[in-house]
Every structure is written in structure tokens, then in C-alpha cells.
Amino acid sequence: MTQLGSSAPVAAVPAKLGRKRDHSRDAEILEAAVDVLAEVGFDGMTVDMVAARAKAGKATLYRRWTSKSDLVLDAVSCMKERDADPAALPDTGTLRGDLVAMIKPHSIEDSAKKTRVMAGIVSLLAKEPELAQVAHAAIMEPRARINRLLLQRAVDRGEIAPVADLDTIALIVPSMVAYRVLMLHLPVDREFLLSLIDGVLLPAVGVRGAAGSG
Missing domain, CATH: 1.10.10.60 (Homeodomain-like)
Structure with a gap:
């Protein structure tokens, strides 16, 4: 029998948990x-x-x-997470062959889409410095990284001189693609990419392009 005035223990009431967020989508x-x-x-x-x-x-x-x-x-x-696996890059035996093998319809469209995304966030970049870093890592760097790998492979097999500035040269094509889409509002197609490879990138590393061949 409980005495008057005594405090009966109160059962602990479990805290109500908030609704768990579903990240599946x-x-x-x-x-x-x-x-x-x-x-x-x-x-x-x-x-x-x-x-x-x-x-x-x-x-x-x-x-x-x-x-x-x-x-x-x-x-x-x-x-950035959807970029191609470097281990799956083409290995044709020549730098030009590798670069040309990278030109595929889906890769052209993906590159153009990424550039349109970059155009779409220009107004936000000045206010969100973190976004500028993320955009570079997700849009420009993946293709530049692939180009560096292909260029380094060409150096390793003696096709181009090791003194070439690979970091800068690797940015030529992505930068020109961005300029064409953002500033000129022109589409990127196979012919344009081949002109960059044969007329700009290969001469920059001392390799003669194969003009007229695709």
C-alpha cells in the first residue's frame, strides 16, 4: 500500500523519434x-x-x-561520380587514336550537357565560392584528368617529349568546348573535336595531326 505523500516512480516515456529521412531517391x-x-x-x-x-x-x-x-x-x-573509369580508356597505340576513340555520341552529349550546367550556374558562382570548386571538379577536371592520362601514356611510350606541360595541354579541349558552348552558343560535334585534336592539341605536343581523317 502506497503511503500518502510518497512519490510513485514514473515510467520513462521514450522520446518520440522524428520521421526518418528516405534517401533512396x-x-x-x-x-x-x-x-x-x-x-x-x-x-x-x-x-x-x-x-x-x-x-x-x-x-x-x-x-x-x-x-x-x-x-x-x-x-x-x-x-563527378558518373565519369568513366580510367581503366576502361581506349589504348590504340597512338595519342591521336586514343583521343579520337574518346569521341562518341554519348560522350559529346554528356560534355555539352555539363557545359550547359556550367552556364546555368554562372550567376551563382560569385556568391558561392564552394560551388565554383565543385563545378571545376565535376565538369572540367574529369575530362582534363583523362587527357592527362592519355598524354602521360604517350610520354611513356616515347611518342611525345616528357618536357610537355601536360597539365595545361590537358585543359585545351575542355576549355575550347566550354568557350564554344558558353560564349559562341554553338554545338559541339565530332568535326569540331577533331579540329581541336589535329589543329591544336597534337601540334602543341609536337605530333602532326592527320588532317582529313576521322
């Missing part, structure tokens, strides 16, 4: 964000547009990303 949402960015740019993009493209509830996106800038930062970052 993050990849689809980020892919949709990249597509919208490429089409309308950061200024024209809304979180609602991304939700509609991904066929996801708006609340899902707002719980996961507190702002449009956060969503864009994650979307651009995830582009």
Missing part, C-alpha cells in the same frame, strides 16, 4: 536537378520544377535540401 532527384539546370539555369530553376521532373513530392525535397543552392551544390557534385 536522392540519385533520381539529383539527376533531375542536373537536367533542369542544363535547360533553364539556376535563375530559372525552382525546387518545384525538380520535384515534378523527378516525380517526387515537394515535401521530400524540402526536407532533404533546405534551399535551392544546397540542392544545386549536391547535384553538381554528383556529376
Whole structure:
């Protein structure tokens, strides 16, 4: 029998847990964000547009990303993860052969899409320095890295001199592609890429291009 005035122990009430976030659709949402960015740019993009493209509830996106800038930062970052495996790069025996073998319809479209994404975030870069670093790592650096690997392979087999500035030369094609899309608003096609390889990149490392051949 409990005495009056005594305090009976109170059973502990477990804290109510918040709703667990579901990240299973993050990849689809980020892919949709990249597509919208490429089409309308950061200024024209809304979180609602991304939700509609991904066929996801708006609340899902707002719980996961507190702002449009956060969503864009994650979307651009995830582009880096889809780059080709360096181990799968072509090995034709010549630098030109390797570079030309990299020109495929899907790679051209992917490069153009990445450049359109870069164009779409220009207005945000000055306000978000972190995004500039992410954009470089996700858009420019992957292709430059592949070019460096192909150039180093050419050095190793004695095709080009080891004194070549590989870091700078590796940026020639990505930079010219970006200029063509961003400044000239012209498409990137096989002929344009071949002209860069034969007319600019190969002469820069002392190799004669094969003009007229594809």
C-alpha cells in the first residue's frame, strides 16, 4: 500500500523519434536537378520544377535540401561520380587514336550537357565560392584528368617529349568546348573535336595531326 505523500516512480516515456529521412531517391532527384539546370539555369530553376521532373513530392525535397543552392551544390557534385573509369580508356597505340576513340555520341552529349550546367550556374558562382570548386571538379577536371592520362601514356611510350606541360595541354579541349558552348552558343560535334585534336592539341605536343581523317 502506497503511503500518502510518497512519490510513485514514473515510467520513462521514450522520446518520440522524428520521421526518418528516405534517401533512396536522392540519385533520381539529383539527376533531375542536373537536367533542369542544363535547360533553364539556376535563375530559372525552382525546387518545384525538380520535384515534378523527378516525380517526387515537394515535401521530400524540402526536407532533404533546405534551399535551392544546397540542392544545386549536391547535384553538381554528383556529376563527378558518373565519369568513366580510367581503366576502361581506349589504348590504340597512338595519342591521336586514343583521343579520337574518346569521341562518341554519348560522350559529346554528356560534355555539352555539363557545359550547359556550367552556364546555368554562372550567376551563382560569385556568391558561392564552394560551388565554383565543385563545378571545376565535376565538369572540367574529369575530362582534363583523362587527357592527362592519355598524354602521360604517350610520354611513356616515347611518342611525345616528357618536357610537355601536360597539365595545361590537358585543359585545351575542355576549355575550347566550354568557350564554344558558353560564349559562341554553338554545338559541339565530332568535326569540331577533331579540329581541336589535329589543329591544336597534337601540334602543341609536337605530333602532326592527320588532317582529313576521322
